Amino acid sequence: MQRRKPLTIKSVQEQLGPWLDKNSATSARQAEMAPVRRDMVTLLSFVRDNRVIGTQSTGNMPLKAIREVTAHFVNPPKLDATIGGRTYSLRSEEHLWPLHLLHILAVVVCLLKAAPARRWQLTAQGKKFLDAQPMVQAPFLLAVWWRKVNWLVAFPYEGMGEALPYLFSRVTLASLRSLPVETRVPFVRFADKLIGDGALTWTAQDASFATELLRDSVEQMVVDILADYHALKCRYRKEPLGRGTIRRLDAFKITPWGKALLNAIATLDR
Numbered sequence: 001m002q003r004r005k006p007l008t009i010k011s012v013q014e015q016l017g018p019w020l021d022k023n024s025a026t027s028a029r030q031a032e033m034a035p036v037r038r039d040m041v042t043l044l045s046f047v048r049d050n051r052v053i054g055t056q057s058t059g060n061m062p063l064k065a066i067r068e069v070t071a072h073f074v075n076p077p078k079l080d081a082t083i084g085g086r087t088y089s090l091r092s093e094e095h096l097w098p099l100h101l102l103h104i105l106a107v108v109v110c111l112l113k114a115a116p117a118r119r120w121q122l123t124a125q126g127k128k129f130l131d132a133q134p135m136v137q138a139p140f141l142l143a144v145w146w147r148k149v150n151w152l153v154a155f156p157y158e159g160m161g162e163a164l165p166y167l168f169s170r171v172t173l174a175s176l177r178s179l180p181v182e183t184r185v186p187f188v189r190f191a192d193k194l195i196g197d198g199a200l201t202w203t204a205q206d207a208s209f210a211t212e213l214l215r216d217s218v219e220q221m222v223v224d225i226l227a228d229y230h231a232l233k234c235r236y237r238k239e240p241l242g243r244g245t246i247r248r249l250d251a252f253k254i255t256p257w258g259k260a261l262l263n264a265i266a267t268l269d270r
Contacts, residue, residue: 007109007147009128012140012268019267023260024135030257031134034229035074036102036141040111042072043102044126047112052120059116060093061103070099097154105141108148139264142229146173146265154225155217159204171198172222173265181259184235187249191218219249231258 005011013020031037046052046069055062061069070077077098079090093100106112111126129137145151146169152160175194179185194200195214202210226232232252238245254262 007140007143007268008125009132009136009140012143013132013136015268016136016139016264019260019264020135023264027257027260028133028135030230030255031138034134034138036228037134037138039073039098040102040106040137040141041130043069043099043106044111044122044130046072047120048122048126048130054114054116054118054120055093056117058094059114059118061099061114061120063090066090066093066096066099070096073098101154104149104153105144109144138229139261139268142225142261143265143268145225147269151221154221157204157213157217159202159207159210159213160217161201161203165199165201168198168200170269173262173269176222176226176254177259177262177266179254181254181256184251184253186251187219187223188215190252191215194218194222223249223252226258227252229258229261231255231261 005015046065050065050068052061052065054060067079070079075098077096079096081088090096093103103114106126107114109125110123111129112123113121129140132140151164151169152162172194175190175197179190192215195218200214200217202214204210223232223234227234231254233255234252235250236247237250239248240246
């Protein structure tokens with residue numbers, strides 16, 4: 001069996017040569033606007049231009065730096081919440097998924113180095129990422145998620161076990177690529193089929209809400225990730241919950257850019 005090429009900016013650019021020639025004219029703007037790509041550029045540029053010292057215990061970004069860098073994200077996250085007249089402030093990077101995801105992606109593929117009580121460092125690979133075109137940056141980052149990250153970091157519930165079923169990511173990619181572009185896909189139907197085809201199971205003893213939780217895992221590990229690349233357009237509905245309402249994912253559509261991006265991941269996965 002031929003070994004996969006290492007996942008680097010250079011290897012991605014080389015492997016995607018024909019894909020870039022075919023899609024650059026129609027997808028360059030969508031790649032440039034993808035929130036994950038833009039936020040990663042913001043994070044790496046911030047690390048390059050500022051002195052960021054990792055926290056003593058985990059090496060995560062300190063709170064002051066978190067507030068500074070996330071203020072420039074595409075969708076700046078809310079860091080404080082007021083409940084019953086009391087304000088609760090963010091206490092850790094790990095409680096802020098948009099930033100923590102970028103940290104994971106950047107460290108896994110060596111765009112930056114982050115260690116406890118040490119200064120965060122932009123690597124040579126990180127500098128190459130900043131110099132690359134958006135049409136390379138976007139599929140590179142999604143390929144890192146697809147090939148290098150345990151998706152359970154997005155849904156770390158005990159009932160999910162230690163790892164996803166073998167080849168689950170490939171089954172997911174095949175399922176998504178089989179969907180027609182710009183066609184409404186009911187989320188529950190898609191999730192239930194993927195759960196079955198991908199052999200996704202709930203392992204905790206209490207299985208009272210297993211079906212709902214497995215669907216939630218698909219939403220957070222697959223749909224939400226792709227939506228942050230503008231690969232999907234999602235439609236939500238409101239459902240009653242207590243005295244208020246809760247937002248539920250109803251359906252989604254694959255965008256033309258999303259189809260091209262999924263095809264890029266398939267090319268890199270061969």
